[in-house]
Amino acid sequence: MAAGRSPVCVRKNSGPTRTIKVVVLGQSGVGKTAMAVRFVTKRFIGDYDPTLEAIYHHLTFVDDDPVQFEVLDTAGQEENSLALEQKIRWGDAFLIVYSINDICSFDEVMRIKFLINHTKGPNTPVTLVANKRDLELDRMVARLDGEKMADTLGCGFSEITTKESYIEVARVFEGLYGKCKELSSTKDIRWGSPKSSPKLSPRPHIRRVKNLLKSTTGKHLDVPSFGTNFC
Numbered sequence: 142m143a144a145g146r147s148p149v150c151v152r153k154n155s156g157p158t159r160t161i162k163v164v165v166l167g168q169s170g171v172g173k174t175a176m177a178v179r180f181v182t183k184r185f186i187g188d189y190d191p192t193l194e195a196i197y198h199h200l201t202f203v204d205d206d207p208v209q210f211e212v213l214d215t216a217g218q219e220e221n222s223l224a225l226e227q228k229i230r231w232g233d234a235f236l237i238v239y240s241i242n243d244i245c246s247f248d249e250v251m252r253i254k255f256l257i258n259h260t261k262g263p264n265t266p267v268t269l270v271a272n273k274r275d276l277e278l279d280r281m282v283a284r285l286d287g288e289k290m291a292d293t294l295g296c297g298f299s300e301i302t303t304k305e306s307y308i309e310v311a312r313v314f315e316g317l318y319g320k321c322k323e324l325s326s327t328k329d330i331r332w333g334s335p336k337s338s339p340k341l342s343p344r345p346h347i348r349r350v351k352n353l354l355k356s357t358t359g360k361h362l363d364v365p366s367f368g369t370n371f372c
């Protein structure tokens with residue numbers, strides 16, 4: 142480098158930025174918000190407003206590809222299927238999260254995958270995520286059962302601890318991008334295009350995560366409204 146010049150970070154092969162809309166689904170308390178926030182801020186924060194539902198924006202590189210992640214962190218899925226379908230319609234790719242210490246959250250996985258198949262088709266990129274691996278002593282769902290379930294449902298599988306590992310969380314999101322990329326090159330799936338998903342309109346509340354994002358990363362967050370927009 143010539144003296145006096147500051148270093149410039151240049152990525153090889155970086156083409157146009159792709160946008161991937163990821164919807165994080167799963168029962169209340171499995172760690173959806175923790176995962177989304179961990180991915181975007183690298184930080185683990187213990188407690189969140191359980192009703193929080195938000196879209197996080199995160200621009201990063203995956204294998205030298207510039208990727209704009211839009212992550213919809215949904216509220217727990219104890220709501221009716223229609224409301225859930227509206228959120229599913231928005232996404233390109235999906236994480237279905239359960240907690241290894243909560244058998245009920247595992248029982249919910251099949252219904253969610255069924256709704257994704259019904260709404261977006263069976264070839265949609267989905268990863269089943271077993272969260273809270275650090276709570277081994279309270280384990281109720283064996284890793285093997287998670288893997289079998291993922292096999293049966295035809296989706297990827299990862300067992301992670303959002304609490305203890307940022308890398309594991311990042312790999313889950315990056316893997317989902319990889320799946321989208323692979324599918325788009327071999328099949329006719331559409332993703333990252335403005336027409337692929339309906340627009341969301343913001344809803345004015347939520348402080349904590351918003352402030353955290355702003356203070357730690359300068360990133361911003363949208364609060365979606367799933368009313369009449371989704372038809």
Ligand SMILES: Nc1nc2c(ncn2[C@@H]2O[C@H](COP(=O)(O)OP(=O)(O)OP(=O)(O)O)[C@@H](O)[C@H]2O)c(=O)[nH]1
Nearest residue numbers: 169170171172173174175187191217273302303304
């Ligand atoms: N031990 C442990 N706790 C975790 C982990 N991930 C999340 N938690 C905790 O689990 C609790 C629920 O996490 P949330 O992220 O609020 O869960 P959620 O799925 O978004 O819940 P809803 O917003 O109600 O749908 C919080 O107390 C988190 O700190 C993990 O990997 N290990």
